[in-house]
Amino acid sequence: MRIDLHAHSNASDGTDSPAELVAAAVAAGLDVVALTDHDTVAGHDEAARAVRALPDGARLALVPGAELSCAVEGVSLHLLAYLFDPAEPEFAAERELVRTDRFRRGRAVVEHCRELGADISWEQVQRIAGDGSVGRPHIASALVEAGVVATVSDAFTADWLANGGRADVRKHETDPVRAVRLVRAAGGVPVFAHPGAVKRGRTVSDQVIADLAAAGLAALEVDHTDHDEEARRRLRGLAGDLGLLVTGSSDYHGSRKTVRLGEHTTDPEVYEALLAQATGAKPIER
Ligand code: AMP
Ligand code: FE
Ligand code: FE
Ligand code: ZN
Numbered sequence: 459m460r461i462d463l464h465a466h467s468n469a470s471d472g473t474d475s476p477a478e479l480v481a482a483a484v485a486a487g488l489d490v491v492a493l494t495d496h497d498t499v500a501g502h503d504e505a506a507r508a509v510r511a512l513p514d515g516a517r518l519a520l521v522p523g524a525e526l527s528c529a530v531e532g533v534s535l536h537l538l539a540y541l542f543d544p545a546e547p548e549f550a551a552e553r554e555l556v557r558t559d560r561f562r563r564g565r566a567v568v569e570h571c572r573e574l575g576a577d578i579s580w581e582q583v584q585r586i587a588g589d590g591s592v593g594r595p596h597i598a599s600a601l602v603e604a605g606v607v608a609t610v611s612d613a614f615t616a617d618w619l620a621n622g623g624r625a626d627v628r629k630h631e632t633d634p635v636r637a638v639r640l641v642r643a644a645g646g647v648p649v650f651a652h653p654g655a656v657k658r659g660r661t662v663s664d665q666v667i668a669d670l671a672a673a674g675l676a677a678l679e680v681d682h683t684d685h686d687e688e689a690r691r692r693l694r695g696l697a698g699d700l701g702l703l704v705t706g707s708s709d710y711h712g713s714r715k716t717v718r719l720g721e722h723t724t725d726p727e728v729y730e731a732l733l734a735q736a737t738g739a740k741p742i743e744r
Contacts, residue, residue, distance in 0.1 A: 460486075460488045460720055461489060461724040462491050463724050464679065466712070471590065477504055480518065489517060490729060491519075495525065496593060497527055498524060498553060498590075499524055505742075521541060521741050522540075526538075528632045534631060537637050537649070537650060541736035546643065546644035559629045561592060576618075577604050578600040582600050598611075598714075599714065606618075614658075646738045647735045650670060651709070652709065655685065658684065667696060667700065678697045683709065
């Protein structure tokens with residue numbers, strides 16, 4: 459079994475459409491893929507249709523999910539949510555709030571970039587983002603188009619879009635304890651995404667992770683491109699201490715990042731344990 463529980467489509471900052479992501483998951487030999495776009499479930503229906511339309515012989519389970527933008531004590535973090543009821547109103551309202559604030563913030567970031575001499579525009583960013591939940595990676599792509607930086611990841615420096623960088627502007631982010639409770643109340647399973655991704659900026663303390671565990675967190679995403687061996691060892695130990703499961707995932711973003719689907723995976727027993735906790739939705743299987 460090859461299980462990848464973190465992937466983005468163009469419903470947020472990935473470059474594959476949801477249907478293309480499903481095809482890519484089959485091509486990568488995955489048995490399970492989770493669609494976890496930032497603060498949105500907009501890709502779920504298309505991905506589900508694509509799974510149901512797979513040819514005879516192809517096998518794939520699609521785990522509908524999302525990745526929520528959170529912050530505590532000024533530190534940003536991401537919370538993965540799986541198999542929640544997308545119609546549960548409180549959680550749906552919170553996703554909507556974050557998505558809406560992404561427009562205000564996106565315009566402000568573009569304005570900062572222009573003041574810093576980058577010839578990009580909000581119209582250009584909107585063209586790049588399409589209907590997707592708009593974020594810094596779309597602005598990074600605009601900076602690449604304008605020749606300001608060579609790659610998307612080169613835009614995530616203190617000079618431009620990194621957390622606290624010259625052009626960075628914060629968006630509304632949910633308190634993570636509240637987010638964990640919202641996910642559980644919607645029947646979903648919350649997992650802390652890349653908790654040790656230091657290259658993205660400050661990370662939260664072990665105490666915060668303990669608080670999240672007490673609030674109902676299910677797992678830490680340990681095997682992730684942004685974690686070195688030392689970080690993985692540390693987080694595995696912490697998960698053991700707190701009674702949390704451990705997942706591994708690619709955090710695939712199509713051509714916007716270099717990581718490949720299935721580059722990191724989750725153990726089948728862990729997947730089964732996560733499924734057993736979910737009451738809001740079921741995987742879509744072919
Ligand atoms: P936003 O959701 O608009 O705040 O942008 C956050 C997204 O930017 C993350 O989900 C990643 O896809 C991307 N990102 C964050 N840090 C980096 C980095 N250092 N290099 C490349 N992409 C990054
Ligand atoms: Fe992203
Ligand atoms: Fe993330
Ligand atoms: Zn992600």
